[in-house]
Amino acid sequence: xxxxxxxxxxxxxxxxxxxxxxxxxxxxxxxxxxxxxxxxxxxxxxxxxxxxxxxxxxxxxxxxxxxxxxxxxxxxxxxxxxxxxxxxxxxxxxxxxxxxxxxxxxxxxxxxxxxxxxxxxxxxxxxxxxxxxxxxxxxxxxxxxxxxxxxxxxxxxxxxxxxxxxxxxxxxxxxxxxxxxxxxxxxxxxxxxxxxxxxxxxxx
Numbered sequence: 107x108x109x110x111x112x113x114x115x116x117x118x119x120x121x122x123x124x125x126x127x128x129x130x131x132x133x134x135x136x137x138x139x140x141x142x143x144x145x146x147x148x149x150x151x152x153x154x155x156x157x158x159x160x161x162x163x164x165x166x167x168x169x170x171x172x173x174x175x176x177x178x179x180x181x182x183x184x185x186x187x188x189x190x191x192x193x194x195x196x197x198x199x200x201x202x203x204x205x206x207x208x209x210x211x212x213x214x215x216x217x218x219x220x221x222x223x224x225x226x227x228x229x230x231x232x233x234x235x236x237x238x239x240x241x242x243x244x245x246x247x248x249x250x251x252x253x254x255x256x257x258x259x260x261x262x263x264x265x266x267x268x269x270x271x272x273x274x275x276x277x278x279x280x281x282x283x284x285x286x287x288x289x290x291x292x293x294x295x296x297x298x299x300x301x302x303x304x305x306x307x308x309x310x
Contacts, residue, residue, distance in 0.1 A: 107179055108284050110213035110297060112170035113159040113186040114248035120269055121251050124191050127159045133183040135306040150296045156248065161302050169296040174305045180204045188249060198249040199274040209281035215295060216245035218286050226291040232280045247277055
């Protein structure tokens with residue numbers, strides 16, 4: 107199973123622009139990726155308030171990371187630690203729940219769940235019915251210091267100033283075709299290339 111994730115921090119007036127990833131850990135898979143060694147923080151979107159972690163390869167801003175999961179994996183827990191203005195650290199915990207076994211990939215970029223024109227692969231719609239009312243931007247899982255509403259199950263902890271310093275979310279992912287994560291559509295969305303896939307070990 108191929109998993110595409112997009113560890114993201116959305117800056118605001120409260121955070122300021124100086125936010126950097128410290129590390130990214132996948133629980134139960136013996137993997138911690140460190141900023142400056144394995145990962146960098148870049149801005150792959152037109153809206154430059156979105157800061158996204160990607161592999162420390164080249165100079166292009168890429169949207170997230172690609173992992174090859176062991177067979178039969180249906181839950182993946184991740185922890186991203188971000189430094190805000192070198193003053194304090196926030197933690198974003200996400201439990202990804204893969205909802206079906208129909209196809210061989212999954213992505214937290216909800217735009218890639220939807221039907222496309224034939225020029226972009228002619229993919230069928232994979233968005234779950236109960237999430238169809240939300241836009242891909244509403245379904246985007248990013249950390250913010252503001253206690254914003256989310257379609258996902260979310261728990262937060264705030265400091266004495268009211269800034270969110272910990273966010274835990276449960277995110278449901280439909281499976282998609284592996285081919286969605288390469289080709290013209292994937293290039294437009296800046297999905298990592300397949301030769302940048304990170305293999306995960308079996309659960310310990």
